[in-house]
Amino acid sequence: MIEFRNVRKTYDIKGGKNIILDDVSFKFPENKNIGVLGVNGAGKSTLLRLIAGSEYPDKGKILRKGKYSWPLGFSGSFHGNLSGIENLRFACRIYGADIKYVTEFVKDFSELGKYIEEPIKTYSSGMKSRLAFALSMAIDFDVYLVDEIMGVGDQGFQKKCHSAFAAKRETSSVIMVSHSMKTIRDYSDVAILLTGNGLEIHEDVDHAIELYNGLTS
Amino acid sequence: MEFFQALNVQGRVISALTLRETRSRYGNSRLGFFWALFEPFAHVVVFIGIFSALGRASPIGESMGLFILTGIVPWLLYSNIVGKVMAGLAANKALLGYPQVMPIDITISRVILEVATLILVMLFFLGLAVYSGVTIRIDSFLQMMSAAGLIILLATGIGLINAAIIPHYPSYQNIYSAFSRPLYFISGVFFTADFLSPEAYAMVQYNPLIHLVEWFRSGFYTSFNSNLYEPNYAISVCLGVFIVGLIAERKSSKRARQI
Numbered sequence: 001m002i003e004f005r006n007v008r009k010t011y012d013i014k015g016g017k018n019i020i021l022d023d024v025s026f027k028f029p030e031n032k033n034i035g036v037l038g039v040n041g042a043g044k045s046t047l048l049r050l051i052a053g054s055e056y057p058d059k060g061k062i063l064r065k066g067k068y069s070w071p072l073g074f075s076g077s078f079h080g081n082l083s084g085i086e087n088l089r090f091a092c093r094i095y096g097a098d099i100k101y102v103t104e105f106v107k108d109f110s111e112l113g114k115y116i117e118e119p120i121k122t123y124s125s126g127m128k129s130r131l132a133f134a135l136s137m138a139i140d141f142d143v144y145l146v147d148e149i150m151g152v153g154d155q156g157f158q159k160k161c162h163s164a165f166a167a168k169r170e171t172s173s174v175i176m177v178s179h180s181m182k183t184i185r186d187y188s189d190v191a192i193l194l195t196g197n198g199l200e201i202h203e204d205v206d207h208a209i210e211l212y213n214g215l216t217s
Numbered sequence: 218m219e220f221f222q223a224l225n226v227q228g229r230v231i232s233a234l235t236l237r238e239t240r241s242r243y244g245n246s247r248l249g250f251f252w253a254l255f256e257p258f259a260h261v262v263v264f265i266g267i268f269s270a271l272g273r274a275s276p277i278g279e280s281m282g283l284f285i286l287t288g289i290v291p292w293l294l295y296s297n298i299v300g301k302v303m304a305g306l307a308a309n310k311a312l313l314g315y316p317q318v319m320p321i322d323i324t325i326s327r328v329i330l331e332v333a334t335l336i337l338v339m340l341f342f343l344g345l346a347v348y349s350g351v352t353i354r355i356d357s358f359l360q361m362m363s364a365a366g367l368i369i370l371l372a373t374g375i376g377l378i379n380a381a382i383i384p385h386y387p388s389y390q391n392i393y394s395a396f397s398r399p400l401y402f403i404s405g406v407f408f409t410a411d412f413l414s415p416e417a418y419a420m421v422q423y424n425p426l427i428h429l430v431e432w433f434r435s436g437f438y439t440s441f442n443s444n445l446y447e448p449n450y451a452i453s454v455c456l457g458v459f460i461v462g463l464i465a466e467r468k469s470s471k472r473a474r475q476i
Contacts, residue, residue, distance in 0.1 A: 011475070049314075052316050053316030053317075054313065054314050054315070054316050054474060055474045055475060056471055056474065068316075070314055070315050070316060071314065077311060077312060077313075077314030077315045078311060079237075079309070079311045079312055080311065081241065082237070082241070086237070086240070090233050090237055090312070091315070093229060093232065093233035093236070094226075094229055094230050094233050094315055094317055094318065096229060
C-alpha cells in the first residue's frame with residue numbers, strides 16, 4: 001500500500017524551482033504492476049525515489065505498508081569504491097538478509113564471474129543492473145521499484161529476469177520507469193502518466209502510451 | 218513497537234556502516250592499522266627530539282613520551298573526528314539511496330571507528346611504555362573519559378556544522394583548514410598552561426580544547442592538576458556546539474538525499 005497525501009516536491013534549478021509534484025494526493029493501486037510514463041525531466045525517477053523513501057517530499061506525507069525495494073537503477077545505491085561482494089554484504093546487513101544465501105544466489109544469477117570481487121566503478125551499466133537485479137531478487141520485497149534497468153543485457157539475461165519476476169508475481173509487484181514502450185507493455189497492468197500537473201492513472205496501458213506519445217511529439 | 222523496530226533498523230545500519238568504514242580504512246592495505254599508530258608515534262618522536270635538543274625535561278612525570286602521548290591522543294580525537302564527519306556524506310552519498318540509511322548514521326559510524334581506533338592506539342603505546350619500564354598510575358579514569366567524551370561532542374558538532382556549510386560555500390573548506398591549523402599549537406598538546414606567560418594564558422583560555430586536554434591529563438596524572446580547566450566552561454561550549462551541529466544536520470540532511 002502506498003499513498004501520497006498533499007505531496008509537494010521541487011528541485012532547485014538555476015533561476016527558480018522545477019516543480020515535480022504540487023500538492024498531489026494519490027493512492028497507488030495495490031498488487032498491480034505499474035508502469036510510469038512521463039517526458040524527460042517530468043520526475044519519473046524522483047517519483048520512484050519518493051516511493052522508496054530514498055528522498056523526502058518538501059511537503060505532505062507518504063504512507064507505505066509492506067517492503068519496498070530501493071530504487072533499482074543505474075545510479076543505484078552501490079558504492080563505487082566497494083566491490084560487488086562488499087556492496088552485497090552491506091545490503092544484506094541493512095535488510096537483515098542471510099549473507100551466505102544471498103551471495104550464492106547473486107553469484108549464480110548475475111553471471112558476473114570474478115568481476116563480483118571488483119569495485120563497482122569498473123562495471124559497465126549492464127553489469128550494474130545485473131547485480132542490482134540479482135541482489136533484489138535474493139532479498140524478498142513486496143514491491144520492486146525499477147528505474148530503467150529492465151531490458152538491459154542480452155536476450156538470455158532478459159529471459160531470466162522475466163521468469164524470476166513471473167515466479168514472484170504471486171507475492172510481489174513492480175513499479176517501473178522505462179523509456180522502452182515494449183518493456184512497459186510487457187510488465188505493466190496499469191500505467192501512470194506524469195503530466196506535469198500531477199498523476200493520471202490509466203487502466204488501459206496502450207491508451208496511456210498513446211497519450212504519452214502525444215506529449216512527446 | 219514501531220519505535221523499537223526503527224531502533225533495530227538503525228542499529229543494523231550503523232553496524233553495517235561501521236564495518237564498511239573499518240574495512241575500507243584498514244582492510245585494503247597490509248599497512249592499514251600501522252598508519253593509525255604511525256601518526257601519534259611521529260608526533261611523540263618529534264617532540265622528544267625537540268625537547269631533548271633544548272635540554273628540557275618533561276613538564277609532568279618522568280616520561281616525555283607519555284606526556285606527549287596524553288596530549289596527542291585528545292588532539293587526534295578532535296581533529297580526526299572533525300575531518301571524518303566533515304567528509305562523511307560526500308564519501309558515502311551513494312549509500313543514501315537505501316531508504317533506511319540516514320545521514321546521521323554515517324556520522325555515528327565514523328565517530329565510533331575513530332574512537333575505537335584511538336583507544337587501541339592509546340592502549341598500544343601505554344603497553345609499550347609499561348614494557349619499557351615506565352610505571353603508570355592512572356589518577357582518575359572517569360575524568361579522562363569525561364574529557365574524551367566532551368572532545369567527541371565538540372568535534373562531532375564542528376564536523377556537522379562544516380558538513381552543512383561546505384555544499385553552499387565550497388571555499389569554506391580551505392578557510393576552515395587555514396584557521397584550524399594553528400589550533401594545534403594553542404591546545405596544550407606539548408605544554409601545560411602553567412608554562413604560559415600571563416598574556417598567552419589570557420588568550421588561550423577561551424580555547425575549549427586546551428581545557429579538555431588539561432582535563433584529560435589531570436585525569437591521567439596523579440601529580441598534575443590543571444589550574445586552567447573549568448568544567449562548566451568546557452561542558453557548555455561542547456554541548457552548545459554539539460546541539461548547533463545537530464540542528465545543522467537536520468536542516469541539511471533533506472538536501473543531502475537529493476541526487
